[in-house]
Each structure stands twice: as C-alpha cells, then as structure tokens.
Amino acid sequence: xxxxxxxxxxxxxxxxxxxxxxxxxxxxxxxxxxxxxxxxxxxxxxxxxxxxxxxxxxxxxxxxxxxxxxxxxxxxxxxxxxxxxxxxxxxxxxxxxxxxxxxxxxxxxxxxxxxxxxxxxxxxxxxxxxxxxxxxxxxxxxxxxxxxxxxxxxxxxxxxxxxxxxxxxxxxxxxxxxxxxxxxxxxxxxxxxxxxxxxxxxxxxxxxxxxxxxxxxxxxxxxxxxxxxxxxxxxxxxxxxxxxxxxxxxxxxxxxxxxxxxxxxxxxxxxxxxxxxxxxxxxxxxxxxxxxxxxxxxxxxxxxxxxxxxxxxxxxxxxxxxxxxxxxxxxxxxxxxxxxxxxxxxxxxx
Amino acid sequence: xxxxxxxxxxxxxxxxxxxxxxxxxxxxxxxxxxxxxxxxxxxxxxxxxxxxxxxxxxxxxxxxxxxxxxxxxxxxxxxxxxxxxxxxxxxxxxxxxxxxxxxxxxxxxxxxxxxxxxxxxxxxxxxxxxxxxxxxxxxxxxxxxxxxxxxxxxxxxxxxxxxxxxxxxxxxxxxxxxxxxxxxxxxxxxxxxxxxxxxxxxxxxxxxxxxxxxxxxxxxxxxxxxxxxxxxxxxxxxxxxxxxxxxxxxxxxxxxxxxxxxxxxxxxxxxxxxxxxxxxxxxxxxxxxxxxxxxxx
Numbered sequence: 001x002x003x004x005x006x007x008x009x010x011x012x013x014x015x016x017x018x019x020x021x022x023x024x025x026x027x028x029x030x031x032x033x034x035x036x037x038x039x040x041x042x043x044x045x046x047x048x049x050x051x052x053x054x055x056x057x058x059x060x061x062x063x064x065x066x067x068x069x070x071x072x073x074x075x076x077x078x079x080x081x082x083x084x085x086x087x088x089x090x091x092x093x094x095x096x097x098x099x100x101x102x103x104x105x106x107x108x109x110x111x112x113x114x115x116x117x118x119x120x121x122x123x124x125x126x127x128x129x130x131x132x133x134x135x136x137x138x139x140x141x142x143x144x145x146x147x148x149x150x151x152x153x154x155x156x157x158x159x160x161x162x163x164x165x166x167x168x169x170x171x172x173x174x175x176x177x178x179x180x181x182x183x184x185x186x187x188x189x190x191x192x193x194x195x196x197x198x199x200x201x202x203x204x205x206x207x208x209x210x211x212x213x214x215x216x217x218x219x220x221x222x223x224x225x226x227x228x229x230x231x232x233x234x235x236x237x238x239x240x241x242x243x244x245x246x247x248x249x250x251x252x253x254x255x256x257x258x259x260x261x262x263x264x265x266x267x268x269x270x271x272x273x274x275x276x277x278x279x280x281x282x283x284x285x286x287x288x289x290x291x292x293x294x295x296x297x298x299x300x301x302x303x304x305x306x307x308x309x310x311x312x313x314x315x316x317x318x319x320x321x322x323x324x325x326x327x328x329x330x331x332x333x334x335x336x337x338x339x340x341x342x343x344x345x346x347x348x349x350x
Numbered sequence: 351x352x353x354x355x356x357x358x359x360x361x362x363x364x365x366x367x368x369x370x371x372x373x374x375x376x377x378x379x380x381x382x383x384x385x386x387x388x389x390x391x392x393x394x395x396x397x398x399x400x401x402x403x404x405x406x407x408x409x410x411x412x413x414x415x416x417x418x419x420x421x422x423x424x425x426x427x428x429x430x431x432x433x434x435x436x437x438x439x440x441x442x443x444x445x446x447x448x449x450x451x452x453x454x455x456x457x458x459x460x461x462x463x464x465x466x467x468x469x470x471x472x473x474x475x476x477x478x479x480x481x482x483x484x485x486x487x488x489x490x491x492x493x494x495x496x497x498x499x500x501x502x503x504x505x506x507x508x509x510x511x512x513x514x515x516x517x518x519x520x521x522x523x524x525x526x527x528x529x530x531x532x533x534x535x536x537x538x539x540x541x542x543x544x545x546x547x548x549x550x551x552x553x554x555x556x557x558x559x560x561x562x563x564x565x566x567x568x569x570x571x572x573x574x575x576x577x578x579x580x581x582x583x584x585x586x587x588x589x590x591x592x593x594x595x596x597x598x599x600x601x602x603x604x605x606x607x608x609x610x611x612x613x614x615x616x617x618x619x620x621x622x623x624x625x626x627x628x629x630x631x632x633x634x635x636x637x638x639x640x641x642x643x644x645x646x647x
Binding site for chain 1: 376377378379382383385386389390392393394396397399400403411412413414415416418458459461462464465466469470471474477481484486487488489490491492493494495496497498499501514515517518520523548549574577578580581584585595596599600602603604605611614615617618619621622625626628629630633634636637640
C-alpha cells in the first residue's frame with residue numbers, strides 16, 4: 001500500500017505544493033522552494049488529509065441523494081397510506097400484511113421467480129458452452145465475439161418490440177417456422193407458459209453473449225499446466241472441462257449468477273412491452289406480471305404509493321435472502337471441496 | 351454478498367484484455383465452427399429482421415408468412431418515424447443524456463477509483479465495501495421518492511431528471527479502482543509528491559495518463575448503459591413530452607402515434623443502429639472492457 005510522505009509536526013515538512021500556472025512546464029516538476037513557510041505546509045497537510053474525501057465525495061453525495069435517502073424514504077412510505085401529492089397516514093405494517101393476502105402479489109412473485117429461472121439457467125449454461133467453444137484456436141475469432149455481443153448493444157425496448165413481432169400468434173415468424181415443422185400455432189401472448197418462455201427468450205438473447213465473454217476471460221486465466229496434468233492423467237476433453245475448467249472459474253460463475261439474479265428480479269421493460277396494451281398488468285390474466293410491473297401498477301396506475309413502496313422493500317428483502325442463500329451454498333461447496341482435496345492428499349501421503 | 355464478489359480476485363487475469371489466442375492450443379474442429387456459426391446467426395437474425403420489417407409497409411409486416419428479404423419502403427418509414435413520431439428529437443435527447451452521464455461518470459469514477467486505489471484515508475475499506483454493496487440495490491427502491499421529488503421540482507419531462515441520478519456509478523468507481531491498483535505504481539504517486547506536486551497536479555499529470563485506456567473502456571460501457579436505460583427514464587419522461595429513444599419506443603409500442611408495425615420497428619432500428627455502429631468500430635475494446643470489469647470483480 002502506498003504510504004505517502006506525511007508532514008510531521010516537528011519534522012521537516014515536505015516541500016510545498018507548487019501553485020498551478022506558476023510557469024513550470026507541464027511535465028517538469030516545479031523548482032523546490034528552499035524556505036519553509038507555515039501556511040504552505042498546512043496547505044500540504046490539508047491536501048493529503050482532505051483530498052481523498054473530496055475525490056470520493058461525488059459518488060457518496062450522489063448515492064446519498066438518489067440512492068440512500070429514497071431507499072429509507074421508500075421504507076417510511078411503505079408504512080403509510082399515501083397518494084402522490086397527498087398527505088401520509090400512518091398504517092404500520094398494514095401494507096405488508098395486505099400484500100401477504102393479495103393473490104396479485106403472490107402471482108407476481110411466482111412469475112418473477114419462474115421467468116427468472118427459465119431465463120437465467122439456460123442463458124448461463126449456453127454462455128458456458130459458447131465460452132468453451134470460443135476458447136479453441138479459431139479463425140474469425142473477432143467476428144464471433146462481436147456477433148454474440150451485438151444483442152447486448154440492443155436496448156430492452158428495441159429487442160422486445162422486434163421479438164413481439166416474431167412471436168406474434170397470427171403472423172409471427174416463429175409460429176410460421178413451427179408450422180413448417182408440422183406444429184400448431186402457439187398462442188405466445190395469451191397463454192401463461194408460452195408468454196413466460198417468450199419473455200425469457202428476449203432476456204436470454206440479450207445476455208448470453210455478454211456472459212459468454214465473461215466466462216471466456218476467466219477460462220483464459222486458467223493455468224495451462226492444469227490441463228497438461230489432467231491430460232497426462234488420461235482425462236478426456238470433456239473430463240478436463242468438468243474437472244479443471246469449471247472449478248477454476250467457479251468464482252466467475254458465482255458472480256454471473258448473482259448479477260443475473262439481480263437482473264431477473266427487476267424484470268420490467270420486457271414483459272411490459274411484450275404485453276402491448278395490457279403490458280402493465282402483465283397480460284390479460286396477469287400471466288406474466290412481475291413484481292416490478294405490479295409495483296409500477298400500484299404506484300402509477302392505482303396511485304397507492306404506500307403499497308408500491310412495500311412491494312419495493314419486499315424486493316430488496318428477497319434479494320438479500322437470495323444473496324444469503326447463495327453465499328451459504330458457495331461456502332458449503334468450497335468446504336466440501338477442501339475436505340475432498342484434503343482426503344485425497346492424505347491418501348497420497350499414506 | 352460483497353464477500354462473495356471479492357473472492358473472484360483469485361482468478362483475475364493480469365490484464366483485462368482477452369488474449370488473441372487462448373491458453374489452450376487445441377484447434378477448433380468443424381463442429382465448433384458450426385455451433386459458433388449458429389450462435390452468431392441467432393444473435394444477428396433478430397437485428398437483420400428488424401431491418402427487413404422496417405423496409406416494408408405496415409400491412410406487409412403483419413401478413414403471414416412474415417417477410418424475410420428487405421423491401422422498398424425503408425426510406426419512407428424512416429422519414430415518417432423521423433418527422434411524425436419525433437424519433438429525431440428523441441435521438442438528440444438520448445445523445446445529450448448518454449453523453450453527459452458518460453463524461454461525469456468517467457471523471458468522478460476515476461477520481462474516486464484513484465482515491466480508493468492509492469490514497470490512504472480513514473475508513474477506506476469500509477467505504478469501498480459500501481460502494482460494492484450499493485451495486486445490488488434495485489432501482490425500484492428509489493423511484494417512488496425520486497418521482498415525488500421531480501414532481502415537486504417541476505422536472506417531470508426534463509432531461510436533468512434522468513441525468514442527475516446517474517452522475518456517477520458504483521460499478522465505475524470499482525472498475526477504475528481495480529484498474530489503477532494494477533496499473534498505477536505507488537512509487538509514481540510518491541515520486542510526484544516528493545517533487546512537491548499537489549493532488550490536482552498528480553491527477554492531471556500522473557493519474558489521467560495512466561488511466562486513459564480504462565477511462566475509454568468505462569466510457570463505452572457507461573454510454574451503452576445510459577443509451578439503453580429504460581426503467582427510470584420511462585417513469586420520469588413521457589413519450590409525448592421530452593423522451594429519450596427508449597421512452598419514445600415504449601410509446602410507439604403502446605400505439606401512441608401509430609399502430610403501423612413497420613413504423614414501430616423503424617423506431618427500434620433508429621434506436622439500435624447508432625450503438626451497433628459504435629460496436630462495429632470499437633467492438634474489440636468493448637469486449638475487452640466487459641471482461642475486465644467482470645472477471646476482476
């Protein structure tokens with residue numbers, strides 16, 4: 001760590017900072033003043049002490065104003081009955097208990113969970129496979145990398161509007177292709193599971209390439225000699241992938257799981273725009289209404305800010321819960337592996 | 351949560367750049383090319399079809415079987431979308447918002463990242479942990495009070511309502527800190543100090559030159575994010591007032607100006623093409639930046 005030179009009270013103060021624009025060339029350090037002046041060393045001390053805080057201030061001020069204060073205020077709102085512009089009435093935990101008995105809430109929670117699973121799991125598995133393929137020596141490597149990243153450059157709105165046409169029940173290309181294969185047309189918007197699969201497809205399309213590149217970078221950091229040792233032990237390519245690659249990039253996999261989970265729990269634009277005129281209610285029968293959509297509906301359609309705030313806080317608590325679970329799982333995995341490694345070592349030693 | 355994020359440093363590559371060839375010297379077989387070709391096709395087809403749909407009449411787009419080849423109406427649709435639906439104004443707004451957010455995020459992230467990487471101060475570790483922790487807070491938790499605030503200030507439909515909350519991002523601070531810890535030797539900062547340079551001079555003559563490549567990459571990532579941001583702009587701006595492209599598109603999708611699907615998809619095309627051009631030119635660097643930011647987390 002950098003230990004910087006400090007001006008100590010009785011010791012020799014470092015030379016004072018040069019005033020900007022005092023004629024020194026841009027890259028030449030200024031001439032060192034030989035005299036020691038009190039205010040200059042004070043200034044210098046102040047510079048050392050205060051400047052780090054000045055540099056981090058913009059972030060923390062922005063966070064305080066647009067992150068922390070609203071977060072706490074949302075918590076306060078969630079304990080009240082309030083409409084935009086109206087005054088708040090204290091309700092205690094009533095908003096939360098009415099959520100617990102609201103079928104709309106449980107429906108949205110279940111939808112958020114199922115869409116989250118069917119968009120995250122295939123996405124990360126495909127990304128792993130793609131990264132593995134990109135890890136070979138390839139011609140046209142740059143093209144493949146940029147091509148699979150192109151969906152990431154596409155916005156939620158643009159991607160969803162295009163996919164909504166492709167998934168259209170009557171004239172969409174996807175039903176046309178299914179028709180060629182001899183299937184009946186699927187009602188992608190109005191039935192529950194097809195709609196959730198269609199929305200998950202949009203999410204998967206946008207993020208698979210992005211995650212694949214993250215995995216690829218992690219795979220390239222795996223030491224070559226691990227593979228050589230495995231090959232000497234007679235491990236097949238597939239075995240090497242399972243026993244060398246996957247364990248080596250486990251932290252990165254965990255990172256992508258966390259980020260994708262956070263993203264999936266906040267799903268809003270895709271279901272809303274996919275649903276068209278009934279998007280905010282998540283389809284005609286709320287069959288793909290997510291927690292975010294329900295919160296928006298409560299806050300901006302119904303005008304019940306207290307209830308909307310309660311939903312937002314439930315989302316945060318859910319994320320903390322999932323984060324805690326993931327930490328526990330990864331820790332127990334790590335311990336298991338450590339124990340296993342220990343056992344193998346003792347075997348080798350005996 | 352933060353601890354799990356920190357464990358990843360063990361696998362961090364020394365540089366964020368993807369190496370041109372992987373550590374493994376296996377050559378790809380034909381099957382690899384077939385599968386990667388399929389993946390590329392799946393990735394690019396919806397974008398291609400967006401172009402196809404934008405070049406037909408609205409009647410043709412909603413007629414089965416859907417068109418697969420470009421048609422004659424691209425320029426008619428473009429001029430309609432540009433003039434009747436105000437996609438032009440939305441493009442200008444988006445450029446302003448994404449530009450301002452990018453400039454301020456890169457500047458403030460570099461300053462904060464430098465402080466966290468190379469300046470000792472009380473509470474540094476705890477504050478860095480706090481920065482990382484804020485990344486996990488969903489935007490849903492702040493939009494209700496924020497909406498009340500901008501309503502009180504009369505900022506609904508004003509661009510500052512979407513610029514101000516995004517002036518600096520936790521991800522950017524962390525990204526720059528990770529880069530500077532590796533790229534900026536402590537000795538360099540100390541040497542400048544001993545030469546009597548004050549902090550602003552050090553920033554200008556030492557930190558910025560070293561951080562320039564990471565600043566460029568962060569700038570690209572932030573620009574893409576700001577350009578495509580949806581949730582808060584959708585709440586703070588209205589499609590008929592002063593929208594960004596994404597908000598204007600949401601209005602189009604809801605049938606605000608037109609139910610002509612060809613025009614709607616032309617709007618989608620207008621919002622996507624500028625970023626695709628950026629990717630086509632700078633794709634390599636963006637790929638490097640994404641992997642640097644993520645693997646080093």
